[in-house]
Amino acid sequence: MEQIEKIDNYLSGKLSTEERLQYENELAQQQELRDLQEKVIVAKEIIVSANIRKTVSEVHQKFISERPINSNNQTIEVRKPQEKQIFLNNFVRIAASFVLLLAGFAIYQYVSISPQSILADATVEYNPSMFRGSNNHLQTIRSFYKAKDYTAVIAEIGKEQNRDSEMLFLRAMSNFSLKNYQESLKDFGTIRQQNASSLKPSYVYEIEYYESLALIGTEQYATALEKLEALKANNQNPYSKLISDWDLFKLKILKSK
Amino acid sequence: MTKKEFDSDLMVLQAMKTENSLNAAISFLYKIHYDMLENIVKVNSGNVMDAQDVIQETMITFIEMVRENKFRGESSIKSILYTITKNIWISKIRKTKQENLRIDKYGAENNEFEEDVSIQLQKREAKTLIEGVFNKIGESCKKILTMFYYEELSFKDILEKTDYENEQVLRNKKYKCMKSLTDLIELSPITAKIFKNSLDELK
Numbered sequence: 001m002e003q004i005e006k007i008d009n010y011l012s013g014k015l016s017t018e019e020r021l022q023y024e025n026e027l028a029q030q031q032e033l034r035d036l037q038e039k040v041i042v043a044k045e046i047i048v049s050a051n052i053r054k055t056v057s058e059v060h061q062k063f064i065s066e067r068p069i070n071s072n073n074q075t076i077e078v079r080k081p082q083e084k085q086i087f088l089n090n091f092v093r094i095a096a097s098f099v100l101l102l103a104g105f106a107i108y109q110y111v112s113i114s115p116q117s118i119l120a121d122a123t124v125e126y127n128p129s130m131f132r133g134s135n136n137h138l139q140t141i142r143s144f145y146k147a148k149d150y151t152a153v154i155a156e157i158g159k160e161q162n163r164d165s166e167m168l169f170l171r172a173m174s175n176f177s178l179k180n181y182q183e184s185l186k187d188f189g190t191i192r193q194q195n196a197s198s199l200k201p202s203y204v205y206e207i208e209y210y211e212s213l214a215l216i217g218t219e220q221y222a223t224a225l226e227k228l229e230a231l232k233a234n235n236q237n238p239y240s241k242l243i244s245d246w247d248l249f250k251l252k253i254l255k256s257k
Numbered sequence: 258m259t260k261k262e263f264d265s266d267l268m269v270l271q272a273m274k275t276e277n278s279l280n281a282a283i284s285f286l287y288k289i290h291y292d293m294l295e296n297i298v299k300v301n302s303g304n305v306m307d308a309q310d311v312i313q314e315t316m317i318t319f320i321e322m323v324r325e326n327k328f329r330g331e332s333s334i335k336s337i338l339y340t341i342t343k344n345i346w347i348s349k350i351r352k353t354k355q356e357n358l359r360i361d362k363y364g365a366e367n368n369e370f371e372e373d374v375s376i377q378l379q380k381r382e383a384k385t386l387i388e389g390v391f392n393k394i395g396e397s398c399k400k401i402l403t404m405f406y407y408e409e410l411s412f413k414d415i416l417e418k419t420d421y422e423n424e425q426v427l428r429n430k431k432y433k434c435m436k437s438l439t440d441l442i443e444l445s446p447i448t449a450k451i452f453k454n455s456l457d458e459l460k
Contacts, residue, residue, distance in 0.1 A: 004435050005428075039439040042387070044406050046438070049321075049384045050391040051407040055279055056316045063287040064309065238440050241393055 003033065007040045113250050115216045123213060126173050126206065141170060150174035165191050165202040176210055181217030188214065209239035221255040266334045273323045276408050283316055290335060294342045301346060311349065314381070315341045322377050332370070340370045344378055390441040398434035405431060 009015050010023050027033055137156070144152040153174040157167045172187035188211040195201035208231050215224035228251065232243040263269050263285050272282035294315060298308035318341050322328040328337055391399065404410045404418065412424050412431075421427040 004432060036439070039442050040435070042442050043402075043435060043438045045384065046388050046391050046442075047402050047406045049317075049388045051403055052317055052320050053313075053388070056283060056313050056320070059280060059283045059287060060309065060313050060316075063284065063291065067291075238444060241437055241441055242444070244393070 003036060004040060007037050010037075011041065011044070113253050115219065115221075115254065118216055118247060118250050118254065119213055126210070138166065141167065145170050145174065148177070150177050154178075165194060169203045169206070173210065176214055176217075179217060181214040184214045185211065185218065205237045205239055208234075208237060209242070216251065216254075221251060225251045225255055267330050269334060270323055270328075270330050273320055279320070283320070286316065286319075286334065286338070290338050293335070294338060297339065297342050298346050302350070303346060307346075307349070311342055311345050314345050318345070318374075318377055318381050321381065322373070327373055327377060328370075337370055337374070340374050341378075344371075344374050348378065387442070390438065393441055394434060394437050397430075398437060401427070401431050402434050402438065 006015075006023060010020065015023060027037065137160070141153055141156045144150075144156060151174075154171055157163060157171045160167060163171075168187045168191050172184040172191070175181070175184035175187070188207050191203060191207060192211075195204065208227065212224050212227040212231060215221075215227065225248065228243055228248060231237055232240050232248065234240055263272070263282070269282050269285060272278035291312065294312050295305065295308040298311050299305065303311070315338060319328070319334075319338060322337070322341075394402075401415065401419070404415045405412075410418075412427055415421075416424055416427055419427070421430065
């Protein structure tokens with residue numbers, strides 16, 4: 001906690017000269033602190049940016065809803081209703097509109113939700129950059145993956161006799177990205193089997209997440225829902241933060257279709 | 258705040274720099290310039306819905322330029338808004354591969370802001386890639402982080418506006434929220450890196 005506060009104070013110029021020099025010295029020596037500072041800077045930019053967007057969006061909505069124009073772009077006189085006369089009418093109208101809106105929204109959601117729309121909302125790009133130490137062929141495969149040449153990743157891994165869990169995982173993710181969900185499920189399953197007898201299981205959190213999404217891709221909605229609900233409840237898994245109640249709700253609708 | 262309260266562009270720019278008056282300043286710009294900006298899109302093969310998207314992006318970009326002191330009123334607000342809208346719309350047309358649409362009407366209207374606007378739009382594009390992660394954290398976290406980093410309120414001020422028991426509880430909560438956000442950023446490090454690099458390169 002102290003580190004983030006110190007970074008905040010440093011970035012906002014609240015440290016004394018002595019504290020600032022000491023912090024900059026720590027920064028020069030600690031890669032971990034530099035990484036954290038970088039993330040705090042990005043996070044601050046995101047917070048400011050999202051709030052500016054929100055403010056503009058609110059002003060925009062208000063402006064558009066109050067803009068009295070017709071098709072010729074001319075001002076239309078907006079007549080004021082007689083308050084006493086139509087108070088009740090207004091109430092009924094508002095209530096009816098609200099019910100209609102809710103019904104319309106529910107119908108729209110029911111009709112428009114598709115596995116593609118859920119996958120598009122929930123999927124985050126997987127980055128293999130943290131891997132270290134490997135043979136040349138694996139480096140080549142990683143390069144293809146980073147370049148999003150998923151077909152090449154699958155072809156290269158196909159040439160390997162002994163596929164380790166990283167290769168299987170990258171192939172699963174490549175198939176996932178190419179929407180070959182059935183194929184990706186096979187490799188996820190193999191890694192899970194290997195993990196069951198391993199002292200050092202691999203990609204446990206990643207598999208829980210992407211396997212659930214691949215199940216949506218193969219229309220196994222009930223199993224996907226069960227897995228995603230369990231994942232969301234597991235705070236240890238960093239991917240739990242990526243699943244919203246709204247995602248689960250949409251999946252329930254899809255399941256009921 | 259009414260139109261009368263903004264007698265000059267400089268007053269509008271000043272108002273845009275603080276959260277309390279930002280809403281009024283943007284509302285004012287909408288009233289004064291919306292029709293002109295909408296027209297830029299409409300006369301160049303766009304419709305009113307296209308214009309709504311473009312104008313919102315224009316306003317966001319403009320606010321960022323003002324806050325980063327990239328625009329200090331060297332020329333009129335009308336001119337800079339025109340230039341931003343034009344660039345965003347051209348970029349959108351190109352992205353949707355509608356190059357056959359007529360965009361030549363803009364040809365001879367380049368001005369001194371072109372480069373600054375172009376750089377700002379690149380930064381905005383990088384931000385758009387990653388700003389969605391903010392919506393992945395809970396509402397209470399969004400509220401605290403907004404008050405702390407956007408409204409720049411102190412813990413004491415935030416404590417008065419929220420129901421937290423004491424300042425330490427609030428500090429802990431703010432830390433957890435920030436941790437959630439940075440964890441999400443870590444989950445998409447490529448995007449975060451692209452974003453950070455863009456900011457560094459375009460400073």
